[in-house]
Amino acid sequence: MTQELTPLLNRLAQELGLDGLTLDEDGMCMLQGENGMSLALLAHASGQSMTLAASIYPVQDATRAALCEKLLKMNFLLLETQGSTLSIDEEGQEVVVCRQLALPGLEPEAFVEQILDFLLLSSRLREQLMDLQLPGTSPTLTGSGNWISG
Numbered sequence: 001m002t003q004e005l006t007p008l009l010n011r012l013a014q015e016l017g018l019d020g021l022t023l024d025e026d027g028m029c030m031l032q033g034e035n036g037m038s039l040a041l042l043a044h045a046s047g048q049s050m051t052l053a054a055s056i057y058p059v060q061d062a063t064r065a066a067l068c069e070k071l072l073k074m075n076f077l078l079l080e081t082q083g084s085t086l087s088i089d090e091e092g093q094e095v096v097v098c099r100q101l102a103l104p105g106l107e108p109e110a111f112v113e114q115i116l117d118f119l120l121l122s123s124r125l126r127e128q129l130m131d132l133q134l135p136g137t138s139p140t141l142t143g144s145g146n147w148i149s150g
Contacts, residue, residue: 004103005043005050011108012115013149021149031149037122041115043103050101052115054122057095057129059088070132071095074125082121095129097122 009021009029016031023029027043042051059067071086078085084099099118106114 004047007108008103008106008111009041012112015112015116018149029149033119035123037119037126039115039119039122047103049103052099052101052118054097054118055089055092055094056097056122056126059093059095063132066132067095067129070129074128081125084118084121086125097125 005023009023013019013021021029021031021041023041023043027045029041031039031041033039038055040051040053042053044050057067068088071088074080075086081097084097086095086097088094089096097118101111101114
């Protein structure tokens with residue numbers, strides 16, 4: 001599986017200005033943006049797909065009900081999320097946007113385009129959640145261009 005993904009990951013690393021990207025033993029690659037967002041790329045063992053997951057917003061008990069209501073509305077018919085889904089990562093207490101990416105026949109340029117599209121969507125959804133102005137939350141956006149692998 002790793003050999004098939006190497007050209008895709010190499011092209012993505014080049015686009016993001018990184019030295020390289022590799023999958024760990026679980027098939028995962030983590031990236032951290034300077035804006036506080038993190039992006040996980042999880043290659044499935046079958047080699048047929050990859051899950052993209054971006055942590056975009058903190059969850060706090062005081063605002064959980066209003067946040068859940070907003071997430072349900074945003075997920076409705078997947079229109080606002082462009083086919084992705086919003087959920088809450090209970091362990092990390094963060095809102096996560098996820099998307100499945102089919103890999104067979106995917107060329108490196110198209111892979112990068114889909115990742116960048118997902119990052120733009122994630123940033124837009126994060127801004128929408130920030131616009132809620134829920135009491136006790138104040139995530140900040142300081143930029144969106146620089147990413148590091150971790």
